[in-house]
Amino acid sequence: MTDPYAALRYPEYRFFLATQFLFTIGIQIQEVVVSFYLYEITGDPLVLGLVGLFVAVPYISVTLFGGYLADNYDKRIIAQICFAIVILCSVALYFGTHKSYGFEQSSHPTLIYATVFAYGLARGFYSPAWSSLKPFLVREEHYANSATWSTQFWQTGLIVGPAMAGFLYAYLGLSNSILLVISLLFLVIIFSFQIKRRKAAVMQRGNVIKSLSEGFRFVYKNKILYYAVLLDMLSVLFGGVVAILPVFAKDILEVGAEGLGILRAAPGLGAVITMFFLAYFDPTRNAWRNMLLAVAGFGVATLFFALSVNFYLSIFALFLTGAFDSVSVVIRSTILQTLPPDHMRGRVTSVNGIFVSTSNELGAFESGVAARFLGTVASVVAGGMMTLGVVSYIALKSKKLFDVKLAKVVDEKHS
Secondary structure (H helix, E strand, O other): OOOOOOHHHOHHHHHHHHHHHHHHHHHHHHHHHHHHHHHHHHOOOHHHHHHHHHHHHHHHHHHHHHHHHHHHOOHHHHHHHHHHHHHHHHHHHHHHHOHHHOOOHHHHHHHHHHHHHHHHHHHHHHHHHHHHHHHHOOOHHHHHHHHHHHHHHHHHHHHHHHHHHHHHHHHHHHHHHHHHHHHHHHHHHHHHOOOOOOOOOOOOOOOHHHHHHHHHHHHHHOHHHHHHHHHHHHHHHHHOOHHHHHHHHHHHOOOHHHHHHHHHHHHHHHHHHHHHHHOOOOOOOOHHHHHHHHHHHHHHHHHHHHHOOOHHHHHHHHHHHHHHHHHHHHHHHHHHHHOOOHHHHHHHHHHHHHHHHHHHHHHHHHHHHHHHHHOHHHHHHHHHHHHHHHHHHHHHHOHHHHHOOHHHHHHHHHO
């Protein structure tokens, strides 16, 4: 009988999850309170898109090199340096937005964009290092289980963080909310020290450009991985609505900061509940079929949310987007853990990160631009339709993958 808690029996993996969980909560609180504050002082949905752009550009610019470093140096140390940089960004936000320190409100957007840009740089090194550390903490037969639990804790952070953020902003204000974030991030560093240092399996001292390009070639060569990250990128790029939720909360549903926190938490709640069942029912069987069905469901739920004018129906629609998205995340995460050899995990993870960042952060920018010029509801409807179109197109292009058995692919890797 399959042990649904197998990965949790590794002590270092538990500390890995705790570190990731607290970091996610802290970043989510900061992101929600800053986004709502920006929309409050400007009334322009485009500023929400610019936040995503100021994360994506530095992240995409450095993440390939971040993957190279992760493959050649201690992954934990790289992540801890990045945690420290994120703390400094939060400290700058705290002093820059606190009324006692005399900063004009008109200068706040510039300060926020600057700190978000610095966070994007740190994330470009943190993400490949931290993600590629996970396979070293559990045995290979528990990769799928560890991917499920990792995603579940991450999604739980996506529930707790935004839900806390709405109430924190409403009752404590921006600066005090950021002060709590700083405290959480210090705990992140403390927990990360409970994971042993691990040097690179193979030091790559050759041509750096050639080494970086190997990550792209590996992803493109393995078609199930290539189409999985491409499907995720295009669907979330067009169908994501998270970035413009402050507009729905303030102007369409009229539920304020508290309502925004609940809306932001709803996808995470859907994902966590789904993850509980995925721990017992492995979605990587018939992986490609399940991946396409999940992304199609994500598109339909997005359309449902766009057309809803009821707060509770909107919560349910967002709940469904998280539930469907979690299935595709687990499948893609399992593929990412099983296919790359140890000496390429950082670079392959960074290539995946470019796809994910393109979908999330550049998708946020696309959402802000579309909401400004098409209207908020029309932009989300168009995004949901584009998602369904993407699924249909990729399904036709990837017919051979319906017969691929992921377990067989892993066996061939070791043969």
